[in-house]
Amino acid sequence: MKVSDVANPRQTVLVTSRDEIESRFSPEKKTKDNIFTLSWHTQVSHEPELYAISSGKERFSTKLIRKSKVFVVNFMPLKLKKEVLFCGTHSGEHIDKFEETGLEKEEADKVDCARIKQACGYLECKVVNEIEAGDHIIFIGEVINSKLNNKEKRIFQKKGEDFTTTR
Template identity: 30%
Template sequence: MNKLNFKGSVMLNPAPVVLVTSKNSSNKINIFTVAWVSTVCTKEPIIAMGVRPERLSYQYIKESGECVINLPTKDMVKIVDYCGVVSGKKEDKIKHFNLQLNEGISITTPSLQNSPLALECKVKSVTPLGTHDLFLLEVLNVKVDENLLDSNNKICFNKANLICYSHGEYYGLNSKPLGSFGYSVRKKSKKK
């Protein structure tokens, strides 16, 4: 199959899509959508997030030094889209959707009640890159809905009905895994 060449572009798709809650020094809370977010380190747990400086949440996160990354479900896709196009400078999006908040455990910023997973983060650094600045966020605490745990307390992400974003569209994630980490090299056990 022939390949076509495009100019350099961020075509890393699909991407996780998240709802980020933040607050300023006056305790005003905002929520906005981010699709440019990625795990970059496990010990200590660090997430990278690209944010435009003109976004209201950018100001809140820089001011407070913290935020919460809330993983949305298929049922939340309208909220995800709306919070990605409507500015918190013009509307209180939490009030618009009557979103319920949970108090922070490791930080003072609240998480979304209806998000099955919420990662409480502290800002490690901010690096200007161009249209976006790179936030490196240390994950201090993760809130997980207990109904996502199996009998061994393993988190079953397939039960969460999470979504992703790909080139302008939202998709539900298939709940059936194609394999597990290391399956391609795992030795088969011998039957006796």
């Protein structure tokens, strides 16, 4: 039996990241915003407020966060499960997930990163530590800004494409 068989369902979030990347067709760098689906996340301290996310070592988003040192955790409503699933099954290295999913991008208030307008709430984080954990990197972010936008039913992933909520 896998750990996930026991530990799930887990609240599933979309994490946004940003960095300047080199273009294959131009010497100029361009801003790249990305979204990835994540279920391995938790608050790890009250004072200071710290939040941890775990991302695969070789993932495109991991590279962006390592370079920019910021990320935003977007808590998503169940009604957007199709978009959440898309962001977890497609790499953002060569596509724009905002464009592909129709999720609306807005600028974060306190970190240089996009966040998702349709999110139930968000945590804007500045990376204060990285920990290698097997095939993943745990990013610990200091929560610089947070907001709860609404109390819609949030999305929890059971397994694969099977989602649920708490209400």
